[in-house]
Amino acid sequence: METWKEFEANELTHSAAHHLLAIYEVGLEYGGWARVSDIARELNITRGSVSINLRALKKRGWVETDEHHMVKLSPKGQKAAQAVMAKKAVVKTFLSSVLNVPELQAEIDSCKVEHLISQPTGEQLVHFMRFLVSGDPLAKQVLARFKNFHDQCPESKTCEVCHGHCLIEELQHAGL
């Protein structure tokens, strides 16, 4: 599988996703319409950059502009923005509520993958979390037990998860 190659082909880049989100955010107060200057401020980039990036988004049919250069999400752009927000929300909830990742880190990591994870993965995450809060006594126990689970890697570095490479150890290299 050469999934990484799909990054280039991925229709919605991270930058494009954030432009859509910014238009959505800024537009909330003005019936969906946003000014380039406000989008630039929201994204903390220049107006020149925003206007050039908007040209690309317009070509793809994600945004519409009027004669006063005001910007609005198209129905297609609106859906794309909502999908990104939903994916971010579900990943963030999973990271913080299930995996107990600190809030700030959960925010950062969910931002990084919000435009990349697939719809089935997002949906399964929702189902999984719904299961956890479903009232099923086992689900409750799983959550509670995980919270108090003090993991100790075996001396041998092999376990059912890592198969000979201690993944925890290798992950720690990333923080070097």
Added chain:
Amino acid sequence: MKTDRTEVVEDLNRLMAEELEAFLRYFQMRYRLRGVDRLAADKLFEEGTRETLEHAEAIAKQIRALGHVPQLKIELELRGGRTNLQEALAEMLEVERQALDAYKEVLPRVTGDTMLEDFIRKQISVETEHVQEIATLLE
């Protein structure tokens, strides 16, 4: 009228970033065009790089005159490939229009401060002319 200097300096820093980004865009643009398009556009975009750099410098001097050091924050990745003259001019028009709007937005905040007001007004007139010129080329 006494203007809030910190805010004005921030405005000027933002204007400088617009100009310097435009400079970098035009710089790359000269190499995105090919063939006859390149011949027609090279002079125009070279002029663009010269002007934007001059404007950035003029802004930096204004910031220095206010007793500050220019601060630059740009996040720019220029990955555009080959393009044609029409596209290139449309991009230039977009960038120039934004620069013009940015100057216009700052004007009310420097009104009463003779030196800065004169400077911003002069920039608005230069940029207005520039926008009109490019728009004419695209007609």
